[in-house]
Amino acid sequence: MRPDIAHRSEAARRRVRRVTVRGGAAVVLAAALALLTAAAVPAADRQSLRVGDPFPSRSVPALRGPSLTVPDDMNGKVTVVHFWTDWCGTCRDEMPALEELYARYKGRGLRIVAINVGQTPAQVRKFIDDLKLTYDILMDANGTAAKECGVLGLPRTFILDRKGIIRYKILGDASEDMLNKLIQSVL
Secondary structure, eight states, X not given: OOGGGTTSOHHHHHHHHHHHHHHHHHHHHHHHHHHHHHHHSOHHHHTOOOTTSXXXXXXXXXXXXXXXXETGGGTTOEEEXXXXXXXXXXXXXXXXXXXHHHHHHGGGTEEEEEEEESOOHHHHHHHHHHHTOOSEEEEETTSXXXXXXXXXXXXXXXXXXXXXXXXXXXXXXXXXXXXXXXXXXXX
């Protein structure tokens, strides 16, 4: 018998055992749920890039011109890396906002790299021509770059400092105002 309950009545000892068993079962259940949840989350997300990490160096083909190696080819500029596709409504809204910010800050050292995930050059060309986008458009046809960066949903935006370190990571949509404030804080 446990020494802490030896002096109690039999009914009190049963209540303590029930609570102990229930509490132990709850701990076991919580641990099992945590393991199942961790197993259900794809490894790419568990190992995704975090604020403060260096952005992984990756050469990605450009829609027009030679491939770019992000962030190595950014030459000490603050860089916005934006993963997108034209069927994503939020992406469609953000692309012109990024163009406005690029026009406003490129003279202060801003570079925007929009990486299209999984579409053909013809689809992407029509989309960017319609919006008159002038920043770098890269083509991640098979999603390799997106996967390496832990991108599981679109849009996904990273703001890198001049050394290629991730200063902000945006999951989902971001307003022009939000992007403006984040970019200004890194410039």
